[in-house]
Amino acid sequence: MFRSRSKDEQAAPAKATADQPQQPRDPQAPKGRPTPKRSDAQSQRRARASTPTNRKDAAKASREARRADMARQREALASGDERYLPVRDKGPVRRFARDYVDSRWCVAEFFLPMAVVILVLTMVRVPKIQNIALLLWLVIIVLIVLDSIFIWIRMGKQVRERFPDENTRGVKAYAVMRTLQMRRLRLPKPQVKRGERP
Structure with missing residues (x-):
């Protein structure tokens, strides 16, 4: 008997919130985070667009990135460029x-x-x-x-x-x-x- 009453009491506020329409946000109220710069927002959009959608593309992209890093490291070992040397040589x-x-x-x-x-x-x-x-x-x-x-x-x-x-x-x-x-x-x-x- 007590259990069913408490269930009804819990369900009533949930129903009330579900029935009420969501309040629109006040445009003057602060949103809790700074607005990003346009260049940052565009670069984030581009990064999201260029991320691979399946595992095969992701593996291919990581292989290409690793190959590019290794090529840059080989050039650095030949030229002595400190930026791309392995950690043990920096x-x-x-x-x-x-x-x-x-x-x-x-x-x-x-x-x-x-x-x-x-x-x-x-x-x-x-x-x-x-x-x-x-x-x-x-x-x-x-x-x-x-x-x-x-x-x-x-x-x-x-x-x-x-x-x-x-x-x-x-x-x-x-x-x-x-x-x-x-x-x-x-x-x-x-x-x-x-x-x-x-």
Whole structure:
């Protein structure tokens, strides 16, 4: 009995609001948000019109956008344009690290050609030549380690002096990894000549 009465009471106001016509908004009353500029409204309309309607078109549009981003990134890696570089290469600290490595000769950049030579020497069935090849392996590895330690210490010191307020985490490892690549294969492309001060 109580339940049915409460249901009737709830239904009555709902019926009353449904029967009443909706009040028109007063044109002088504030609408609670600023009126957008015409250019903004037009760009929003264009964006709504250009959004794909089905999944196939959406996938195609995202593929094209990704392809355009990758092309822009490749151009940036070739030209050194900071705006489109990957996140790991962005910033003045990373640029300095690249320039520091590219401005000097590094032992590690000759590792690949030397490895090929040593591999050929180890295939020769003469014990003396094989011993020389093993000794060369040892010498190359020791030189690379010493050169990497030198770069780690010297470049780390210069980075701290030049960029005291910047985040320098991972910069030394970034520079050492760059030394392991041959100069012409490095990305982003070197922007300084050998011997130039970065």
